[in-house]
Amino acid sequence: MTQIDHQIHSLRPDASGSKAFKIIAFLYGIAAYLVFFVTILYAIGFVTGLVVPKTIDMGTDTPAAEALIVDLLLMTLFAVQHSVMARQGFKAWWTQFVPKPIERSTYVLFASLSLLLLFWQWRPLPPLVWDVANPGLAVTLITLSFAGWLLVFTSTFIINHFELFGLHQVANHLAGKRAEPPRFKTPLLYKFVRHPIYLGFIIAFWAAPTMTAGHLLFAAVTTAYIFVGIALEEHDLVALFGDEYRQYKQRVSMLIPWRKSV
Numbered sequence: 001m002t003q004i005d006h007q008i009h010s011l012r013p014d015a016s017g018s019k020a021f022k023i024i025a026f027l028y029g030i031a032a033y034l035v036f037f038v039t040i041l042y043a044i045g046f047v048t049g050l051v052v053p054k055t056i057d058m059g060t061d062t063p064a065a066e067a068l069i070v071d072l073l074l075m076t077l078f079a080v081q082h083s084v085m086a087r088q089g090f091k092a093w094w095t096q097f098v099p100k101p102i103e104r105s106t107y108v109l110f111a112s113l114s115l116l117l118l119f120w121q122w123r124p125l126p127p128l129v130w131d132v133a134n135p136g137l138a139v140t141l142i143t144l145s146f147a148g149w150l151l152v153f154t155s156t157f158i159i160n161h162f163e164l165f166g167l168h169q170v171a172n173h174l175a176g177k178r179a180e181p182p183r184f185k186t187p188l189l190y191k192f193v194r195h196p197i198y199l200g201f202i203i204a205f206w207a208a209p210t211m212t213a214g215h216l217l218f219a220a221v222t223t224a225y226i227f228v229g230i231a232l233e234e235h236d237l238v239a240l241f242g243d244e245y246r247q248y249k250q251r252v253s254m255l256i257p258w259r260k261s262v
């Protein structure tokens, strides 16, 4: 058994546990999923500036330098939490304390809470970088942004929405089933790009008719973080799936379907 095989084995949700624990774990999984769902809906409003009470261009009036530091700290907190807790080594360590069936739900809950903290504490940076005056172009950009969010949602369902957000694991545990080990998949959009979810986020963050300095900071830092996240994720995927993933990387672009990219 390789080290990775051992880690995967140790991450599989345990089919054991009392009925009461299984029910509590299931309810916890549903609660974590609902928190995630509210957070992602809020994220759409936060970035597009629509519907929600506090958007990326609202918040406490703060001197620019202070706003820059606060916003960078909030994004760093999210990036560190999101990346560190997703690594196989970290999962193998913390499942000594967190029951395996609820490991993914706990990850989803922590990621959602750090995003909610970002939305709450975000400081606006109002200077305009661009403001599209042409109504047709403005509508095209906002439509493109929603197309980005749609790409994110669709891709999660294509790869496995309920497993990504922990519901599959708690439902399996409740039913007394052992989870299957992770499988390499290239369904639909994954045949054209390796990271359609991340592509959707990039489109959603950049396609804005009004781009303030604060929004630009958010789009630039999250895009940089996505590239770091891809490097870390692909390192793990190569360790998990070996040549299958190496060949996939050679065959299929990272983000842009019509251009072979690394």
Ligand SMILES: C[S@@+](CC[C@H](N)C(=O)[O-])C[C@H]1O[C@@H](n2cnc3c(N)ncnc32)[C@H](O)[C@@H]1O
Residues within 6 Å of the ligand: 155, 159, 164, 183, 184, 185, 186, 190, 194, 195, 196, 197, 198, 199, 233, 237
């Ligand atoms: C948030 S999803 C993002 C998936 C992909 N990077 C994207 O942008 O669509 C991250 C999870 O998907 C898994 N994953 C990514 N590509 C995969 C593939 N081709 N087959 C199976 N799992 C994959 C990773 O191991 C990780 O647990």
